[in-house]
Amino acid sequence: MTYILIILFLAAFSFLVYKAYTNTKDIQINKIKINSKQALSNQSLSILHLSDMHLENISITPEELAQKIKHETPDIIALTGDFLDRRRTIPKLVPYLQVIQELKPKFGTYAVFGNHDYVLKEKDFTKLKDLLVQYDCHVLQNSSETIKINNQVINIIGIDDYSTKRSDLKLAYKNVSAGSNIILTHDPTVVLEMEGYTFDYLLAGHFHGGQICYPKAYHLAKMGKLARKNIIKGLHMHNNSPFYISEGLGQTGFNIRIGSRPEITLHNVAISEESA
Numbered sequence: 001m002t003y004i005l006i007i008l009f010l011a012a013f014s015f016l017v018y019k020a021y022t023n024t025k026d027i028q029i030n031k032i033k034i035n036s037k038q039a040l041s042n043q044s045l046s047i048l049h050l051s052d053m054h055l056e057n058i059s060i061t062p063e064e065l066a067q068k069i070k071h072e073t074p075d076i077i078a079l080t081g082d083f084l085d086r087r088r089t090i091p092k093l094v095p096y097l098q099v100i101q102e103l104k105p106k107f108g109t110y111a112v113f114g115n116h117d118y119v120l121k122e123k124d125f126t127k128l129k130d131l132l133v134q135y136d137c138h139v140l141q142n143s144s145e146t147i148k149i150n151n152q153v154i155n156i157i158g159i160d161d162y163s164t165k166r167s168d169l170k171l172a173y174k175n176v177s178a179g180s181n182i183i184l185t186h187d188p189t190v191v192l193e194m195e196g197y198t199f200d201y202l203l204a205g206h207f208h209g210g211q212i213c214y215p216k217a218y219h220l221a222k223m224g225k226l227a228r229k230n231i232i233k234g235l236h237m238h239n240n241s242p243f244y245i246s247e248g249l250g251q252t253g254f255n256i257r258i259g260s261r262p263e264i265t266l267h268n269v270a271i272s273e274e275s276a
Contacts, residue, residue: 020212020256024059027249028263029068032235034201034242035270043149045182047267048074048105051205052248054116055084055092057255060262062095068264069103075149077105079137080205080246081114081161081186087124090131097135107147111137112158114186114206116252118166140184142171152271153179157199162190163206163223169197180271188231188245189224191238201269202243209233209247213259233260 048069060068077100083093100109111132120128132139140158147154155176160166167190181199188204210217210232220227233247247263 020258021059023257023260024057024251024255024262026261027060027064027068028247028261029266030263031266031268032244033268043152043271045149045154045180045269045271046073046075047078047182047203047269048072048076048103049078049080049203049244049246049265049267050100050249051080051186051203051246052082052114052208052250053084053093053096054082054248054250054252055089055096056086056250057252058250059255060249062099065096065264066099066102069099072103072266073106074103074266075106076147076156077103077109078184078203079109079111079132080184080203081112082116082205082248082250083114083128085116085119087120087127090124090128093128093131094135097131097137100137101135107149108145109135109137110145110156110158110184111139112184112186113139113141113161115161115163118161118164142166142168144172144174144176146177146179149271153177154271155179155181157181157183159183159185159190161185162187162193167193169194173197180269182269183243187224188243189226191241191243192225195239199241199243201267202241203246203267204243205246205248207232207245207247208251208257209245209260209263211251211253211257211260215259217259 142160144157159172183199183202187206233245249262
């Protein structure tokens with residue numbers, strides 16, 4: 001009898017693990033529309049957002065990614081960190097960057113780094129950064145770049161990873177012009193430190209939507225104030241400014257998901273008629 005119970009338990013456990021693995025292949029494509037806080041023009045900024053690829057544990061191939069986004073025509077592509085954390089994985093990033101490059105976003109691709117990227121030794125981190133630049137990514141480490149849509153200024157501001165204490169808001173905003181501010185960062189907890197630093201929209205990742213939720217992602221409590229409030233995915237507001245936390249494309253630890261799904265997000269952000 002005990003033997004039969006053990007067999008049944010192992011069978012049930014194996015099925016649950018298999019189901020949790022297949023969840024990593026269930027890529028969601030979510031579309032979000034953001035209105036401006038100010039008087040609106042007819043202009044908007046379209047953003048394709050990819051986060052937390054974690055190439056050591058990713059269940060979407062470059063070819064599958066290409067198929068999912070081939071009809072999109074974003075103004076910019078935002079990559080919000082945690083590409084990988086092992087030197088030997090760096091070459092695996094190339095075909096994904098080729099897919100992103102082929103999409104030819106009108107105003108470019110912008111990337112920030114996450115805590116896992118900073119696990120790399122300095123020379124390997126430099127190799128990762130150089131590879132991103134080679135494939136036309138604007139790498140932002142507490143820095144910004146400015147684009148214009150019909151003479152309306154849009155600042156793309158990259159705030160470096162908060163969880164590894166690399167965020168420097170003063171430096172990130174140093175060259176910001178009056179206009180709309182789009183923030184790219186990895187750990188969204190930085191929004192709680194942004195008093196006096198205005199933004200129109202912020203994109204982040206980091207939490208993987210909990211990755212394993214039973215029913216809440218209790219294991220994320222150590223990851224800061226937002227996680228302890230269960231603010232770990234989707235659209236939220238802070239001081240009347242919207243921010244979005246992606247569930248990411250890859251996984252850490254085990255390549256499984258329970259109560260979460262990997263996602264690709266498309267954002268349509270209305271642009272203020274007047275500069276902020």
